[in-house]
């Protein structure tokens with residue numbers, strides 16, 4: 013399976029669900045023992061690699077293993093980009109993409125490099141004015 017928005021926990025129906033609630037729900041289900049760790053810690057290998065190499069370490073403890081800090085990884089999806097998106101490594105790169113024509117969406121994913129927990133942290137449209 014190649015990496016894409018569908019590989020990210022919580023990103024299956026963008027805009028339709030509140031992914032913060034979805035995240036809380038997943039964490040709660042795991043703590044109650046209704047979900048196994050492998051069901052919530054299923055980060056795609058590509059996502060784990062990106063987290064280690066270009067991710068931005070946050071101050072948030074992993075909600076699952078509580079052993080490591082979550083790392084934020086940003087992906088942009090849009091016209092003329094690969095279907096698996098482009099992993100953003102700098103703010104400069106993000107600004108350059110926002111100047112292109114067409115609508116680009118950015119997905120910020122939290123990843124735990126230790127246990128491979130992953131969840132959508134936020135999503136936004138890079139250039140809403142240009143798509144109108």
Ligand SMILES: [Zn+2]
Nearest residue numbers: 074077124127
């Ligand atoms: Zn973890």
